[in-house]
Amino acid sequence: xxxxxxxxxxxxxxxxxxxxxxxxxxxxxxxxxxxxxxxxxxxxxxxxxxxxxxxxxxxxxxxxxxxxxxxxxxxxxxxxxxxxxxxxxxxxxxxxxxxxxxxxxxxxxxxxxxxxxxxxxxxxxxxxxxxxxxxxxxxxxxxxxxxxxxxxxxxxxxxxxxxxxxxxxxxxxxxxxxxxxxxxxxxxxxxxxxxxxxxxxxxxxxxxxxxxxxxxxxxxxxxxxxxxxxxxxxxxxxxxxxxxxxxxxxxxxxxxxxxxxxxxxxxxxxxxxxxx
Amino acid sequence: xxxxxxxxxxxxxxxxxxxxxxxxxxxxxxxxxxxxxxxxxxxxxxxxxxxxxxxxxxxxxxxxxxxxxxxxxxxxxxxxxxxxxxxxxxxxxxxxxxxxxxxxxxxxxxxxxxxxxxxxxxxxxxxxxxxxxxxxxxxxxxxxxxxxxxxxxxxxxxxxxxxxxxxxxxxxxxxxxxxxxxxxxxxxxxxxxxxxxxxxxxxxxxxxxxxxxxxxxxxxxxxxxxxxxxxxxxxxxxxxxxxxxxxxxxxxxxxxxxxxxxxxxxxxxxxxxxxx
Numbered sequence: 174x175x176x177x178x179x180x181x182x183x184x185x186x187x188x189x190x191x192x193x194x195x196x197x198x199x200x201x202x203x204x205x206x207x208x209x210x211x212x213x214x215x216x217x218x219x220x221x222x223x224x225x226x227x228x229x230x231x232x233x234x235x236x237x238x239x240x241x242x243x244x245x246x247x248x249x250x251x252x253x254x255x256x257x258x259x260x261x262x263x264x265x266x267x268x269x270x271x272x273x274x275x276x277x278x279x280x281x282x283x284x285x286x287x288x289x290x291x292x293x294x295x296x297x298x299x300x301x302x303x304x305x306x307x308x309x310x311x312x313x314x315x316x317x318x319x320x321x322x323x324x325x326x327x328x329x330x331x332x333x334x335x336x337x338x339x340x341x342x343x344x345x346x347x348x349x350x351x352x353x354x355x356x357x358x359x360x361x362x363x364x365x366x367x368x369x370x371x372x373x374x375x376x377x378x379x380x381x382x383x384x385x386x387x388x389x390x391x392x393x394x395x396x397x398x399x400x401x402x403x404x405x406x407x408x409x410x411x412x413x414x415x416x417x418x419x420x421x422x423x424x425x426x427x428x429x430x431x432x433x434x435x436x437x438x439x440x441x442x443x444x445x446x447x448x449x
Numbered sequence: 450x451x452x453x454x455x456x457x458x459x460x461x462x463x464x465x466x467x468x469x470x471x472x473x474x475x476x477x478x479x480x481x482x483x484x485x486x487x488x489x490x491x492x493x494x495x496x497x498x499x500x501x502x503x504x505x506x507x508x509x510x511x512x513x514x515x516x517x518x519x520x521x522x523x524x525x526x527x528x529x530x531x532x533x534x535x536x537x538x539x540x541x542x543x544x545x546x547x548x549x550x551x552x553x554x555x556x557x558x559x560x561x562x563x564x565x566x567x568x569x570x571x572x573x574x575x576x577x578x579x580x581x582x583x584x585x586x587x588x589x590x591x592x593x594x595x596x597x598x599x600x601x602x603x604x605x606x607x608x609x610x611x612x613x614x615x616x617x618x619x620x621x622x623x624x625x626x627x628x629x630x631x632x633x634x635x636x637x638x639x640x641x642x643x644x645x646x647x648x649x650x651x652x653x654x655x656x657x658x659x660x661x662x663x664x665x666x667x668x669x670x671x672x673x674x675x676x677x678x679x680x681x682x683x684x685x686x687x688x689x690x691x692x693x694x695x696x697x698x699x700x701x702x703x704x705x706x707x708x709x710x711x712x713x714x715x716x717x718x719x720x721x722x723x724x725x
Contacts, residue, residue: 195552235548239555241563245521271572272511272545273599276471279511287517296547298574298594300601318574323549325576328622332610339605339615346604 174291175312176354176379179263182228183404187439187448190431191229191265191381193411194219194251195236202419212240212247215423217254219415222424224259226431229407231265231381252288263407264290265381269318271296277306285313292316294359294381297343301350308352314379315356319343319371322361322384340367344374357381360399362390362408368398379405386413392434396441404447410434450567451588452655455539458504459680463715463724466707467505467541467657469687470495470527471512478695488516488523491699493530495691498700500535502707505683507541507657528564539683540566541657545594547572553582561589568592570635570657573619577626584628590655591632595619595647598637598660616643620650633657636675638666638684644674655681662689668710672717680723686710 183189194216198206201215208214220230232251237244255262266284270293271277277295284293285307292314295307307315320330320340330340337345347356360371362384371380380399384390385408392408399406414434418426442448459465470492474482477491484490496506508527513520531538542560546569547553553571560569561583568590571583583591596606596616606616613621623632636647638660647656656675660666661684668684675682690710694702718724 197555233548233552235546235552235555235559239559239563241525241559242518242521245518249517269548269572270511270545272509273597273601276509276511279473279515283511283515283517287515296545296572296574298572298605299597299599300604300606302599302601304601321549321575323575323578325549325578325580328576329574329610329615329618330576332615332618334605334608334610334615339608339610342605342608 174263179228179379180403182261182263184448186225186228187442188226188228188435189404189406189408189438190227190434191231191407191409192219192223192227192414192431193267193383193409194230194232194415195411196415197236198240200416200419202421202423204421210243210247210250212237212244213250216247216251218424219427220255220259222428223414223431224262226428226435227262229263229265230255231267231409233267249288252290256289263292265292265294265316266290267294269294269296271299271303273299274302274306277303281307281310285310292357294318297347304347305350308350308355313355316381317343317347317356317358319358320360320364320367322363322388322390326361326364341370341374344371348375359383362395363388365391365394365398368395372399372401377401377403377405379407381407381409383409386410392437393441400445402447404442408438450539455504456679458537458539460724462501462504463718464502464504464711465680465682465684465714466503466710467507467683467685468495468499468503468690468707469543469659469685470506470508470691471687472691473512474516476692476695478697478699480697486519486523486526488513488520489526492523492527494700495703496531496535498704499690499707500538502704502711503538505539505541506531507543507685509543525564528566532565539568541568541570541592542566543570545570545572547575547579549575550578550582553579557583557586561586568633570594573623580623581626584626584631589631592657593619593623593632593634595634596636596640596643598639598664598666602637602640617646617650620647624651635659638671639664641667641670641674644671648675648677653677653679653681655683657683657685659685662686668713669717676717676721678723680718684714
């Protein structure tokens with residue numbers, strides 16, 4: 174999917190919500206455990222109930238890998254289900270990969286071609302030749318970890334290199350990568366106060382923002398400091414939506430939570446004069 | 450596997466070789482493509498021919514994920530085959546994972562419990578709470594990326610934080626993590642000149658050293674600057690061994706290559722008075 178198409182979907186749906194499909198068999202409604210594929214059954218119900226409220230889905234691959242082949246099958250079925258039934262939705266494999274050249278190419282093929290995701294999250298530690306193989310795929314997006322929402326972000330990401338934080342060095346360096354226009358960045362909502370300085374470096378790039386809700390980040394702060402004229406934000410919520418209830422009403426309760434966020438987003442988009 | 454057991458296996462086999470099982474269907478002998486599971490058939494033959502010469506196997510998970518469910522099955526069969534037939538061999542999932550707390554726990558379970566690997570490689574960018582979940586598993590090892598063998602390592606890893614390179618900050622910071630005695634570190638053989646300074650920070654930890662052979666690193670230099678009294682090194686070779694030939698002699702040719710490296714290692718261990 175092109176960035177332009179993503180922006181037009183945001184305007185059409187009046188939403189820049191991304192729903193994280195982080196499925197934990199210990200947290201889903203008990204009645205689904207009788208299904209042949211409980212993870213897929215859960216995702217399918219959530220997707221059918223929320224696709225009109227969200228512009229993106231983001232399965233975190235760890236949750237699928239944890240269940241081995243069964244998990245991998247559920248991931249394949251989930252992405253195929255979205256691409257077949259709701260092709261207008263942007264899909265992100267939250268995989269946080271990164272390896273040397275030919276290995277990164279293998280990962281890129283796996284997520285972009287075999288599975289058919291629009292985007293994949295990538296860790297920057299190994300530098301240029303670990304990121305550029307992902308950028309070679311047209312109409313696909315590489316979402317680089319910049320400033321993450323967890324406490325450990327302060328271990329290295331905010332440390333100073335040549336008078337500048339590591340995450341800013343990552344942002345600036347990545348701008349010189351080939352096809353860097355296909356880069357997006359992860360910036361945690363728990364660190365919204367950093368967004369003004371981030372926007373000074375990457376004024377137009379899309380940011381994937383986790384940490385609103387369960388982790389305590391504020392949607393208003395994120396938008397105040399991070400929104401661009403073309404929106405430039407995908408705000409993710411996982412647990413706050415998908416585990417809104419764990420009985421037979423789980424999908425409709427998830428839709429209610431997603432709808433609340435969509436309504437807040439619609440109002441923010443109107444206030445920013447992005448919508449009429 | 451405990452570190453002590455790994456050291457005693459190194460002494461018994463007179464080898465600190467790790468063989469990288471990075472299986473690419475375009476590179477394996479054509480006759481294997483008729484097998485039901487060509488990747489596993491290739492690995493099984495390589496393992497049967499080399500297990501007495503190597504102390505570790507390291508499948509890079511990217512190569513398996515690139516083939517979807519088939520690849521994941523081949524990875525499961527490979528690790529199960531090693532654990533069943535050659536339980537004395539140390540196994541490393543070269544996955545370069547790293548995510549926030551609960552997600553890292555999911556990854557740790559997937560690799561340590563479900564698949565049964567002894568170790569997994571982890572990226573440090575997200576800091577303490579992304580690494581410590583892996584360290585909670587006893588007799589399991591977390592191999593943190595420190596200084597990698599690729600060109601992109603100079604993008605961030607060698608940049609200076611407070612008068613010290615980023616990779617040294619990673620080494621020092623990680624020493625304060627809970628159960629840090631279960632940490633090992635990736636240091637590329639292409640950067641052997643850095644090993645003296647690395648050993649000043651982590652004098653005893655095991656290093657996983659890729660980049661000897663195809664990438665141009667020197668085994669002698671790595672040992673000169675990186676070896677400890679308890680060896681402290683696992684030197685990896687992937688392509689140089691597993692793709693030694695691509696006809697029906699591939700496994701025996703791989704064994705010859707592995708045997709050459711083992712002989713060099715034996716001689717180095719004797720010179721260092723680690724073996725009698």
